[in-house]
Amino acid sequence: MSENTSAIIEVEGFTKTFRSRFRRRSVRAVSDLNLRVERGNVVAFVGPNGAGKTTTIYALLGLLNPDRGQIRLFGMSPSSEAARRRIGFQSEIFHTYGFKTAERALRFYGELGEMPAAKIAAAVPRQLDRLGLGAASKRKVRGFSKGMIQRLGLAQALLHAPELLILDEPTTGLDPEGRKLVAEIILEEKTRGTTVFLSSHILSDVERTCDHVVILREGTVAFSQSMASLRGGSDEWEIEVLNCTARARESIGGANVREQGPDVLIRCSGSDKNGLLRRLLEADAEIGMVRRTRSLEDFYMQYAGGSSHG
Amino acid sequence: MVKLRAITLTSFQETLHRRVLYLVLILAVLIIAAMSTEMLYVRMAREAGETEAVAGMARGLFQQILATWDFAAFFLALFLGAVALSSELKSKTIVTVLSRPVARWTYLLGRWLGVLLFLWAFLFVGILGALLWGAFFGLHYSAFFWLGVAELFVKAIFLSGVSLGLSVVLPPAAAGPAAFLLTILPLMVQNAMGHPRWILRSLATAAYYLAPAHLPVDLISDSFKKEMVDPKYLLYVQVLGENLLYTGAVFLLACAVFKRRELRLR
Numbered sequence: 001m002s003e004n005t006s007a008i009i010e011v012e013g014f015t016k017t018f019r020s021r022f023r024r025r026s027v028r029a030v031s032d033l034n035l036r037v038e039r040g041n042v043v044a045f046v047g048p049n050g051a052g053k054t055t056t057i058y059a060l061l062g063l064l065n066p067d068r069g070q071i072r073l074f075g076m077s078p079s080s081e082a083a084r085r086r087i088g089f090q091s092e093i094f095h096t097y098g099f100k101t102a103e104r105a106l107r108f109y110g111e112l113g114e115m116p117a118a119k120i121a122a123a124v125p126r127q128l129d130r131l132g133l134g135a136a137s138k139r140k141v142r143g144f145s146k147g148m149i150q151r152l153g154l155a156q157a158l159l160h161a162p163e164l165l166i167l168d169e170p171t172t173g174l175d176p177e178g179r180k181l182v183a184e185i186i187l188e189e190k191t192r193g194t195t196v197f198l199s200s201h202i203l204s205d206v207e208r209t210c211d212h213v214v215i216l217r218e219g220t221v222a223f224s225q226s227m228a229s230l231r232g233g234s235d236e237w238e239i240e241v242l243n244c245t246a247r248a249r250e251s252i253g254g255a256n257v258r259e260q261g262p263d264v265l266i267r268c269s270g271s272d273k274n275g276l277l278r279r280l281l282e283a284d285a286e287i288g289m290v291r292r293t294r295s296l297e298d299f300y301m302q303y304a305g306g307s308s309h310g
Numbered sequence: 311m312v313k314l315r316a317i318t319l320t321s322f323q324e325t326l327h328r329r330v331l332y333l334v335l336i337l338a339v340l341i342i343a344a345m346s347t348e349m350l351y352v353r354m355a356r357e358a359g360e361t362e363a364v365a366g367m368a369r370g371l372f373q374q375i376l377a378t379w380d381f382a383a384f385f386l387a388l389f390l391g392a393v394a395l396s397s398e399l400k401s402k403t404i405v406t407v408l409s410r411p412v413a414r415w416t417y418l419l420g421r422w423l424g425v426l427l428f429l430w431a432f433l434f435v436g437i438l439g440a441l442l443w444g445a446f447f448g449l450h451y452s453a454f455f456w457l458g459v460a461e462l463f464v465k466a467i468f469l470s471g472v473s474l475g476l477s478v479v480l481p482p483a484a485a486g487p488a489a490f491l492l493t494i495l496p497l498m499v500q501n502a503m504g505h506p507r508w509i510l511r512s513l514a515t516a517a518y519y520l521a522p523a524h525l526p527v528d529l530i531s532d533s534f535k536k537e538m539v540d541p542k543y544l545l546y547v548q549v550l551g552e553n554l555l556y557t558g559a560v561f562l563l564a565c566a567v568f569k570r571r572e573l574r575l576r
Contacts (some may be wrong), residue, residue, distance in 0.1 A: 055322040058405075058573065061405075061408070061409045062408075063405065063408060063409070063572065063573040064572045065570075065574065065576070067574055073339075080410075081411035081413065083412070084409065084411040085411040087409065088314070089406065089409040091402070091405050091406060093402075094406070095401055095403045095405065095406070096403055096406065097324065097403060099322060099323055099324070099327050101318075104475075108316050108320060109317075109406065109410065110317060111313060111316040112313050112317075112407060112410035112412055113411065114312070114313070114411060119557070153406075156406065166409075174548070186387060198376050209466050
């Protein structure tokens, strides 16, 4: 496969089984997985614990070998240094050397990434500031909070401005502010043209940042669709009415209603939605929210719900 | 080279942060401090004008200091070599390192060089201390002694390299002892090489040739003997050279295995 292909990640029939010592027990982590990630796309890789997400990511990094199938990054083998030169990776929990300061830790990863010294000197403070760690640059990582370590992990992944970012649960251990920052950085990187492969449990972040979603269940792709078609594919709506009065209740008519204390949640079709909303507003009803019923969470629960092994 | 240097320095720094190192260091210093009671006898002998006795005692103490330091270095080389890779697997720091464009052999070599850098610095400090002690009592050293010093450095390379190499396929608790067993294997099988049963004889011979070369003398303590009966300098240098080659071969083999090894982290 030539390198100028638009596919950054190509996975064909990837299968991986883990065997215990003496091969007494075996667990098939991933089975016949096919995946294609185009240049500049942000792809979410979601699924319950034990679905095979991290196994696939480790195989993408050349740390695990497929039992069957083929994996190519930029048209090359994942174990090739040329491919890994173009990747930035953040693990679910960033493990690094506690005795190094944040600055020295980033320098270390910059050197491993073959960055010239001048570029490292410029990129390290920039990324630390970007991740809100500028003031802690001279502090030893040993004294960092979990959230700060995660931010440092993302800083090292971004340090060399990679073409492909592989992020394994990047928001683990982050507070809402940190999560927001990560989502913003993903969007910034997308604007820059970076391809992002994101494994995450936070579906609202996925909905906000990703172009495509792949739901993995028990090692196989259970669902794969672009966010655009996912958003546009549903014709069922939910209307929330706050403190629903008797007058507002009359205007609902025969629509499907779910009581939530003083509030009600009305389900209706797309064709009924506008008429119903008009009647509710005429009845001075207070509208809480209007949304499609088939959110990513609904798809997730449909395709991956109840299969968690974690 | 930049990547190798970065990994080496990190491995060296990591070694400096290991608690076991300070435990061994404190033990070694305590043992040497316990020897200082002998210094009283040296002083008494000196005051009595017993120059011959003073020189003898000073030589004895000098050898004991070096032997203690050598033992500490021996233990540290086995331990640090065996955990150089496994500690990174345990702490999972290896994942981010190997996700970068780092060849597996560069990584393994860097880890080893970091350990070696520490061991050589450790030996250097001990030998320097012993030499200062010797200078105080006007001790003279033969070429044999310096060959013994070289042996200490080669031993550090051998033990750390072989235990690191074995730790690629064995857990660290087995890699260290296995490297130690290799060093004493020639002594263990020597008698069996003349065994009447051919199977035992063959096994012992195979083990003897698989094991690293063994020095038949203690270079440092023998260097203080008055008469050296036919010192075989060339043979001793050859043994040290063979041990270096042996370490190189084990390390290359370990690199080949590690290149194909998967990282399965829990």
